[in-house]
Amino acid sequence: MNNSTTTIETNTDFEVRSLDAMCLNESTLKHPWWYNLKYLFIGIVFGILLVKSEVISWFRIQEMFRLESFQMYGIIGSAVVTGIISILIIKKFNIKTIYGEKIEFHSKKFSKGQVYGGLIFGFGWALTGACPGPLFAQIGTGVLVTSITLLSAIAGTWMYGRMRESLPH
Amino acid sequence: MIDFLKQPWPWYISGPLIGLMVPLLLILGNKTFGVSSSLRHVCAICVPLKVPYFNYDWKKEAWNLCFVGGILVGGIIAGAFLLNGQPIEVSPKLVTEMSKYGITDYHSLVPAQLFNWxxxxxxxxxxxxxxxxxxxxFGTRYAGGCTSGHSIMGLSNLQMPSLIATxxxxxxxxxxxxxxLPYILMLN
Structure with a gap:
């Protein structure tokens, strides 16, 4: 435990983590591995939603970027509104996690990466018709060739990690 | 009931349900909704080499891998039991446009004529x-998140950087x- 903590402190500075959607507000509680199964379940629900809302469809993404359908805007918009209201409720009533921990929120810091990286992701999103979540869901629905797209996305992530120091942030 | 579920779900049902992932993950264990970090964890597990960005305790982020594993399983379940085999209904304008590039098959959510081995x-x-x-x-990691991490989680928490990213x-x-893309689709 102590060893692993030191590894993090020396190699992954706070800024790296705060730039990321990665879990900052990590629980200090120690749980057995099978506690993670609840996230598997949430993932299953999310995966089904991605398929049934047709977010995983290349056609829907095309419609969105051609302004030919309201569907995707409705989905993302109503998801954000639901998220905003939920977080307001959590903050207002100081709702705790099911283990009684305080739910913490961390502010994201601006970086040029959000602009450059955002544009690059936008290009990829339009080409593949899938953001990362739908890549996994597409494979699940039997479009096995998407696993190549996913592997390529992992390669892209790796390349970013490799080049990170020399990129503007 | 099952026939009803097999139809595409309208945005006003699926959107709010997707939004509920945010409080669910927070309440279940202080987790921040996000998918693309899982790709970083895969790098950290498989090929960290000497890249500092991939040398961290990925086991702490194992929940995220369970989560994306779940998305895959969710896709399997939806694909096997919740699709009715009807072609996807898209706007007539898109149909006209796509026919120019020889894309005419709407039976799969992913165009089978473009995405195959x-x-x-x-x-x-x-x-x-x-x-x-x-x-x-590359882009999601450079931006520090994707549609879920920035556009849904970040915007839900009213983060300006997430708005810029979105x-x-x-x-x-x-x-x-x-x-x-039109020029790419014209290629043979």
Whole structure:
């Protein structure tokens, strides 16, 4: 435990983590591995939603970027509104996690990466018709060739990690 | 009931349900909704080499891998039991436009005429799948999140950087779809 903590402190500075959607507000509680199964379940629900809302469809993404359908805007918009209201409720009533921990929120810091990286992701999103979540869901629905797209996305992530120091942030 | 579920779910049902992932993950264990970090964890597990960005205790982020594993299983379940085999209904304008590029099959959510194994060995398929995938992986990590981490989680928490990221996602998508993709689709 102590060893692993030191590894993090020396190699992954706070800024790296705060730039990321990665879990900052990590629980200090120690749980057995099978506690993670609840996230598997949430993932299953999310995966089904991605398929049934047709977010995983290349056609829907095309419609969105051609302004030919309201569907995707409705989905993302109503998801954000639901998220905003939920977080307001959590903050207002100081709702705790099911283990009684305080739910913490961390502010994201601006970086040029959000602009450059955002544009690059936008290009990829339009080409593949899938953001990362739908890549996994597409494979699940039997479009096995998407696993190549996913592997390529992992390669892209790796390349970013490799080049990170020399990129503007 | 099952027939009802097999139809596409309207945005006003699926959107709010997707939004509920945010409080669910927070309440179940202080987890921040986000998918693309899982790609970083895969790198950290498989090929960290000496890259500092991939040397961290990924076991602490194992929940995220369970989460994306769940998305895959969810896809399997939805694909096996919740699709009715009807072609996807898209706007007539898109149908007209796509027919110019020979895309006429709407039976799969993912156009089978573009995304298949033989296509992978064409220039067009290579750009769409391998090139597109690479940009998704590189861009999301550079931006620090994807549609879930920034556009849903970040915007839900009223984060200005997430709004900037989301605007850039959309700008990139508009540029690619309208200015560049038509030329790619014209390739044989």
């Amino acid at each position: 033989p296509q992978l060995f064409t220039f067009k398929g290579l750009i769409l799948m391998v090139g597109g995938g690479f940009l998704v992986g 605007i850039c996602f959309m700008a990139g998508g508009f540029i690619m779809t309208n200015l560049i």
